[in-house]
Amino acid sequence: MLSFLPLSPALSPVILATSLLFFVVYGAFRSRASYGSVAFLALFALLIVMDAAGLQFALNFGTDRLPSLVFDGLSSAATVVLCGMMLAFFVLTLGLAWPLEAALLVLFALLGMLLMVSADSLMMFYMGLEMQSLALYVFIALQGRQQPAAIEAALKYFILGALASGLMLLGMSFLYGQWGVLGYGPLQALLVQHAAVSPALLWTTLGAGLILVGFLFKLSLVPFHMWTPDVYQAAPTPVVAFLSSLPKVAATVALVRLLAGPFYPLMPDLGDMLRIIGALSMLWGALAGLQQTSLRRLMAYSTIAQMGFVVMALSVATPEGMGSALVYVVVYAVTSLGLFALLMRVSDNDLSFNDVAGLVKASPVTAYLLAVFLLSLAGMPFFAGFFTKLSVFQSVLAGQHYAVVFAAALSSVVAMYYYLRVIKVMIFDDPATDQGVVMANHGASLPLGVAAALFVSVFFIIPGPEMTAFAQKMMADLLPQATASAPVMTLPFEKE
Amino acid sequence: MLGLFSFFSFFLLLGAVGVVFSRHTVHAVLSLIFAFFNAAALLIMIGAEFVGFMLIVVYVGAVAVLFLFVVMMLDVDRDALRSAVAPHKKWVIFFAAVFVIEILALVAYSPPHLGGAGAMGALVPAQGDNVRALGMVLYTTYAPLFYAAGMILLLAMIGAIVLTLRQRSGVRRQNIAQQNARRAEDTVTLVNPPSGEGVI
């Protein structure tokens, strides 16, 4: 990977925090500072952070450590991906008339996410999580003067999120009470050592389960998914674009760290639990989405189903499974970002089916690009979503969990119906009013949408194979060595 | 030791229940303060006196007092809020009971087994002075956590301000620098009107 400045990867959160403080001061004292100017400056800061994190690739995945933080291949890759998406988000929102604190808040959220993905102890993970959550609570409510619904969204997210965080802390305290350590390394060593003693592990499983509750909330999984439709519906479009992409990636990476690290000895039980939750999420996301008339709620239920896929892949603790989950969530985040970026061109608020009817006449590019994203989410071949779903299916079937795959297949078919409905309304139908759909002119949303659609469409040639191979290799390094995947039989004659 | 622990925990729980179920908002805040005091007592019991006193000074002395001020100014009608939750009371009690029973069952089945107490002990230096011990680890081993906590506080501050601060137009404010920078040429003009006519 490129690195122009010789910065250690451990500096990436430090650089971000420092530049964030600088922006706070800048915003306070410079009267002409606006969201746009801070966002513009932040672009450079993000590039430096990405550069610092990218150094890890050049160093071939050595591990840098700070107290409570670890910077290995996974955290570097996650940092680069998160910063990249943040760059895209800033470019998307540069022209918006937002208060400048919005830029500060999203940067705080990003800092929290970087801490989450590099965390080496439960406490640091919790710090990162709280920083990210707090920033998001305020960020969602920021538009409250113009859009009162946003405050409702923020409140719902806040209250349920606080509850989930509380339960998470309870779980952490159980773990601490039993083992006396919070660091991932020591915890993993202790758990592996005592893996055979089941009474001890009862409390650990309870603690781990409660910690997982926090993740299930963040990742919009059944049964902690209730906030997603309401928040997606009420918040302004750019906010939803952010909310549906970056936090999901960060939470997935943090979960991977936990599952591959300290919770690895608990995986048989946790895996079953994750599979059940995954199956429920996929089915619920598919079924509940059928009746929606609001596009935002539809996307929320689609998110729930997609996250079900991710967690299903995570439940098989193999490099293949976790690698495919990571690629899946990254592709999903890009797709979601592109989709909401395009929806920004139509409205800042929620849209019903009538509002987008006949979109193809007003702007064929927007309609077809949206169709690309929807089909990718549905898993139609040649789009990225199909290949990520395929790799997830492969890893889960390798573990011979047929029931959950069956649920996944069923959910795909049912969900396809509402994806097709949106496409049908956009492309087949005539506009609801005489003037058709009115397009707002949000500067960068079209180029961003095009870029995201391009990524999704050529995924199968360019980023796809490399990303999947890289993710699997990375997870193979991270997971304990006992998990070699089962040897595959080969045919006893040569291939052509 | 167990008796003392039960004593303080019982009152802590009582205070917590009081926060949730009080009819009057001020009573709720006072119950919260009561709970904090008991929590501080528990902390002192296990030897973390500094944290216990910090809890009282910061939480009770600053945060709870702030709560009280806000609550007294806002005149929240708790009964109205209560009646909104009332239809779901049964479910709340049911799930809470399930949760508690599960944990109690686990406690009964296998008391928690402290496996790694030794690791914790190594961090506390032999001097036994609370503040010094805290300082020795807080700024070294847990420094990133400390910084993160600080950033979170900054974030909370920014968030609170940005959500509530309203720039009112038409508010007259003094800008001292501007006032001091006044120059005679900008403000005073000499005119020589002919007699009988006005200045304008």
Place this chain on the structure above:
Amino acid sequence: MIGILSVMTYLPLLGVLGIALSGSDSRARLDENVKVLALFVSLIVLGLAVYVGLHFDVSGDKAATFQFVEHFSWFPSLGLTYHMGVDGIALCFVLLSALLVPICIVASWKSVKHRVREYMAAFLILETFMIGMFCALDLVLFYIFFEGVLIPMFLIIGIWGGYRRIYATFKLFLYTFLGSIIMLVGLIVLYKTTGTSSIPDLMKGAPALLSPSLQGWLWWGFFAAFAVKIPMVPFHTWLPDAHVEAPTAGSVILAGVLLKMGGYGFLRFSLPMLPQATLEYAHVVYALSLVAVIYTSLIAFVQTDIKKVIAYSSVAHMGYVTAGLFALTVPAVQGAIFQMLSHGLVSAALFLCIGVLYDRLKTRDMDQFGGVTQVMPRFAVVFMLFILAGVGLPGTSGFVGEFLVLIGTYIVHPWVALGLATGLVLGAVYSLWLYRRVMQGPMTRDAVKALSDLSRREQLIFAPLIVLVLWMGIFPTAVLSVLEPSVRQVLSPYASNPSLVAPDFSSPHHALDAPEPTLPHQDEHNEKGHQ
């Protein structure tokens, strides 16, 4: 190394790019340009397909192998390789697809008036996926193309279809998608169990690696997809709606090529890779085929919508195909494939005929016609020819396929052959009944009196179909000889391993590799004749 098959497959996408980039001052000019471009591209693809056909090596051993093979690594972590190639069977289907697309484009020349760009683009994308599917030699690549045809089909029916098009297109999509997803799971299990995703390797080696119970599961998984696609009763309910609501060209391509994908799938997957399961469940297929043939023929008889009659007749014909495929004898399988090719041409032509009538009268109701022969003599001849081809008149391609299937099935299961023959009779009944009601009889409707005969354009689209149907009917060896080595290859698990032969074959004359289609009693006749 990009071979000719890839060029042939992706050239239509270049056409789509051209369509997207083309602009013009007036709408009419733009539409004309787009249509010409699409036609041009599809004719080039046809030319390439003919080239491949002419250079296909039919000599000796090479005839049974996959030729024009392209093989390179693509997505190693998913076990996905880019593997394309054709054998005799695939070649014929590729030619069929390449032929039908230009015909569709010419057929829609005048009838599609709004959103012409997207229409032509959809057909070109469809062509890419169709040809890609027949050439695909990797499991997931096959799936991608198999699945991918749904999107353009969805658009074609949904935008340019009839009154209930939304219902029909959703039904088509979701029904087929459900089957395909189940097949995907099966494909992944197949890949994981055998370690390879290359279809030729699996065709040779999979039977040895898969246990009978696993074969059974996989068989049903594939059955889900192919049975919906073919369609087999009782999964056929999407077909009448889809055909009725689709625009003419959409029906043509649907009946002509898309239905064959299911049969092709059986040929590539179920038969060679899962022989034990095939033998075990063949009777299920026989039962469903017989039901299809007889039941749908009866339903076709009472329809008043002409398109529905042809749609149900498609199901009946495909019932023949499935029965022939699962008879597992060389003549039956050859006949089934020939029947698929023939049906592709014949039903395509029949839908074009209906399209001709619909373009003129804007109705498909049989009652609105009657006595058309008197005003449209040329059309009457063409229509008659294809009706008879559908019935199976000797001299047309329909006969060859049906005859081979009957022989091949009779060898192993005489009762099934009897049922199929009954279906033949019923097929004649409703076909001739249709013809009589529409074309013959007194001309009672005024609108019919004003009908004009076939235009030059319409004659143009029928010409190649007439030629091919007659050529295949009179001189079938050309096609059969190309098919035979590949068919033997497909059936090799049944021939070379006697223990795979199911014990309920009652006739002692069953010859799994009969060199030419002969009746078992002909030997005795010959002997008697010689004496």
